[in-house]
Amino acid sequence: MTVRLTYEDGTIRIETDEELPPLPGVEHDDRIDSARAPAVHYDEILTALEVAGVSVVDDVFDHPVMSLSTDYRLREYQREARDAWHANDDRGVLELPTGSGKTVIAIAAMAELGVPTLVVVPTIDLLEQWVRELEREFEVPIGRFGGGTQHRESITVSTYDSAYLKADDVGDVFGFVVFDEVHHLGGERYRDIARLLAAPARLGLTATFERPDGAHRVIEELVGPRVHDIAVDDLAGDHLAPYDVRRIEVELTDEERDRYEDRQGTFVRYLRDSGLTLSSGSDYRKLVMRSGRDPRAREALLAKQEARQVMMNAENKRRTLARLLDRHRDDRIIVFTAHTDLVYRLSERFLLPAITNETGTPERREILDRFRDGTYSRILAANVLDEGVDVPDANVAVVLSGSGSEREFTQRLGRVLRPKDDGGRAILYELVTADTAEERVAERRR
Incomplete structure (x- = not known):
């Protein structure tokens, strides 16, 4: 037969x-x-x-064997991660902290396998970073799918969006596929990328593999299981900077407290009367659906949003930030918030450069370059430096507001964990509004 x-x-x-x-x-x-x-x-x-x-x-593959070499010398923990991936027949996910050199492991694997490789990334910024790194390491042209360019080479870097559009055309071209920030692959559309590629060798990279919606189980079917994981604390002090997380509780002003209690009370009363608990995502979805036809549900949903705005943007957070900026005047600081409008207000108040999802690529690159060369020593960001951006070394992070996502918290911490030349410690400050729902949000992300 x-x-x-x-x-x-x-x-x-x-x-x-x-x-x-x-x-x-x-x-x-x-x-x-x-x-x-x-x-x-x-x-x-x-x-x-x-x-x-x-x-x-x-007749599925007919690609040449590539001769690739790298000057990288893997650290012991990187070799262990790579070996665990090889032991699972070159399939699986590596979960390592931000700044630990996941890219280095992937490049070493490319050199070892010597087959055409597709690297899939979530953002244009990350695409550019990978292209620069690969051009620096390998003496071969590097292709791009994304950012207005659709040029294929034996090693090609693609955004998830472009890979979704091209996967069925190039599925027999690449024998190895690397999914950076692989948790994105759990999205409904992006799963098709992995389904349409025939690549036998598959490597997922992430600092936070598990997804709250359970979609990481789909990723395991498409890429392979998590074959190796390393916690931040396992590397801190040796390969990453030692660090402290300091939680600072701030009080609402009397006016803010009245507004918060009024709005939160409206929300809580509706939940009690309707029998909803919001302990599960399904109850929250019910509330959203009801708000389209029930005026009280809509009022409750809006009240919850207003209460959240009050607690997340408390005036005493801004006053505390002023003290921290003064205390760390000689340090390199990134301030994270959950709201774009707050970033702009803080930028105007403290005369600091700001990066949001509205910031164009050239401006964002200029700000980060100036942060890198020391022209700027502090920047503000609204959810855009959490992942997928090569953030220059900082040693202090201030989280003014955020979600209950463990992934978001881990990624923000990772922005200050690169080893310091002076061996100094990194610090992450969490500003949490006392006696509000933000305390529970902070507990969830930790």
Whole structure:
């Protein structure tokens, strides 16, 4: 018995004149009178056929072996992570802290495998960083999918958005795919990228693998399980800066307290009367759905948003920030908030450069370059430096407001953990409004 495998529009086509043994993901396609499976199953199908003793004509890949070398010398913990990935047949996710050199491990794996590689990243900024790093390390042209460029090379870096559009066209080109910030792959659309690629070798990189919606389990099916993880505290003091997290509670002003209690009270009374608890996402979705037809539900939802605005943007947070900026006048500081409008108010009040999702790429790059060369010693950011941006070394982070996401907190902490030349400690300040729901938010993210 002989079976021929070919790649076709994101699928593996299996052709034979005889009855096939059971194969993963394979179904009969009546349109072509042939068996077919999503490309993600290619390696499993090949292995199953070999185990069954079936002769295979494999026409899926026809790429040359690449001669790549790197000057990187992996640290012991990086070698352990790489070896764990190799031990799982070159598939799986590595969960390592921000600043620990996940990119270095991926580049070492590219050199070892020597096959065409696709690197998938969430942002244009991160695409540019990967391209610069790869051009510096390998003497081969680097392709790009994203940012107005669609140019393929044996090593190509793509945004998730561009990879989603092109995966079925290039699924038989790359034998190795690296998903940076792999937790993004759990999104409904992005999952198709991994399904349509036939690449046998798959590596996911992240500082925070698990998703609150449980979609990390889908990622495990598409990329492989988490094969190695390292906590921040395992590296702090040796390979990352030692650090302190200091929580500062601030009080609402009398006027803010009255406003907060009024708005929060409206919200809580509606929950009590309606039987909702918001202890689960389903109850919150019910509230949102009810707000479209029930005036009281809409009032409650708006009241909750107003109460949140009051506690997140308390005046005493701004006064405390002023004291911290003065205390750390000789340090390099990043201030994080959850609200764009607050960033602009703080920028005007303290005369500090600000980066938000409204900041254009050239301006953002200029601000970060000036932070890097010391022209600026402090910057403000609204949710845009959490991941996917090469933030120059800072040693103090101030979190004025944020979500209850552990991922967001870990990424913000990671922005100040790169080792310091003077061996100094990094500090993250959490400003939390006392006697408000923000205390519970802060506990969740920790």
